[in-house]
Amino acid sequence: MIAIDPASPVPPFEQLRAGFVDAISSGELSAGHRLPTVRRLAEDLGLAPGTVARAYRELEASGIVETRGRNGTFVSFHGDPAHQEAQRAAAVFAEQVRALRLDADEALALVAAALRGGGTAPV
The missing domain is CATH 1.20.890 (cAMP-dependent Protein Kinase, Chain A)
Structure with missing residues (x-):
């Protein structure tokens, strides 16, 4: 699970974004894996929902995850x-x-x- 260090100078949304990138790169999260809802992850990590939403938006803008409406957010499929x-x-x-x-x-x-x-x- 991704841990957020409140004492870190790195903003929480960036720690979360980087944590997901690391988890995907390491294979801990594979393509097609459904991510927790914004509210659930915010609650689990003790963050504001807006912080998690920002991390998800940045991951989506980078093509790392994709949001499928009410179905949720998933790790993207890349490649040929x-x-x-x-x-x-x-x-x-x-x-x-x-x-x-x-x-x-x-x-x-x-x-x-x-x-x-x-x-x-x-x-």
Whole structure:
């Protein structure tokens, strides 16, 4: 989770924006991931809703996230069409892995085995 340091000289909206960029860059948040609502995240982090809204607007202006009206704000899909489709498939797979409560390392081993053509990976 993103932490905001109230003692930092960096404004809270910028700390939040940078935190999302870092989480997306590291793969912690993948393309298609739905972000919390402005109000919920503001409450969770002890920030004003306007602060979170500003961070979201700046992320959207940079093309990092996209807002889909009442459906919410999501991490954007970038790249060529094949890359975008692979990102969508990865996001769906990640949701399925979470629903099945599989360990991330095991899920990655399954993908690696499937890419090698082996079908299954050692458990």
